[in-house]
Amino acid sequence: MEEKNLNFDEVIDRRNTDCLKFDFAERRGKPADVLPLWVADMDFKTSSLVLDALTERVQHGIFGYTESRERYFEAVSKWMEAHHDWKVERSWLTKTPGVVFALAMAVKAYSKAGDAVLIQQPVYYPFSEVIRDNNRKLVSNDLVLGDDGKYHIDFDDFEKQIVDNHVVLFLLCSPHNPVSRVWTAEELTKMGDICIKHGVTVVSDEIHEDFVFGDHQHTVFATIKKEFEQNSVTCTSPAKTFNLAGLQVSNIFIPNGTLRAVFRKQVDAAGYSQLNAMGLTACEAAYTHGETWYQAMMRYVESNIAFVRDYLKKELPQIKLIEPEGTYLLWLDFRALEMTEKERENLIVNQAKLWLDSGAIFGQVGEGFERINVACPRATIKEALDRLKAVIV
Structure with missing residues (x-):
């Protein structure tokens, strides 16, 4: 084609x-x-191959409740393995109508009203909104702009904020929006170790994972250590990569069965089930032919x-x-x-x-x-x- x-x-x-x-x-x-x-x-x-798939779907003329079959997961998993060296399992996947929706569900699932949730400002502003709008305490480990013109993590402050505020959840933006950092495996490891040490669950927004330039390389947080895999939620989507935001489709991977069950319970409580038919079609086509x-x-x-x-x-x-x-x-x-x-x-x-x-x-x-x-x-x-x-x- x-x-x-x-x-x-x-x-x-x-x-x-x-x-x-x-x-x-x-x-x-x-x-x-x-x-x-x-x-x-x-x-x-x-x-154009995504458009062809959507056109074929539209011409069928019926837009009833739609679910994904095995070929959908195969398309997503092959993309993740080919581009990010990550072998995902079918059972890990929960589909949501967007990453921000998933962040909000995670805040509800892994914290309670009044709990502290950590972010790293300046960061994508819905991070702050889903924390405050759900009556959680926003805590920031502010990124530091160095003399080298790059933003860096103050790891001492990262741990201090967690300890001082009894943080229970960390929303990681990787790659980072808006400062455009692609965190190194070393940086991610340091943050992950601190979170494991203090019992902080990590939700990693990796929606920009396909946009990395030069010699930089995106590392999926969950792939670094088995402990990180079992303590994290990874949020992905074809929305940025293929300009599909309006079709509202995201793929959320949660290897830990307990974390996954709690997350899905919140999605169910929100009254959400199947994604829209066009989003499923577009995602499968994009990862297969794009x-x-x-x-x-x-x-x-x-x-x-x-x-x-x-x-x-x-x-x-x-x-x-x-x-x-x-x-x-x-x-x-x-x-x-x-x-x-x-x-x-x-x-x-x-x-x-x-x-x-x-x-x-x-x-x-x-x-x-x-x-x-x-x-x-x-x-x-x-x-x-x-x-x-x-x-x-």
């Missing part, structure tokens, strides 16, 4: 499709003509990152790129502009007419930064950077 959707330069008009990124600016307090690069979906068509599209998309995203790096260096040296190791979300340091949050928002939103994600929403330690999505045509990125240049230089 031939892959047809390999023109990532194609600018596709997403307006008037009920698109969260493009159609809801005014409703969310932004100018109608703002250029959005905030929410983490792509502006690329997914694999390799060519995936590899081409990765090369394009890497070239976009190189374009941003070069542009900032030559045209906007006031803005510093935190060198990305993974994800398609870049973390930009605006602190040299010496602006308040309000002043910078006015500059970006009202003057440059851009919609980015302000670093402050990822935690106080993110103030002065902005997150930008570069999984879009080069022309879109150039326009965004040109708009910034026009109001800064």
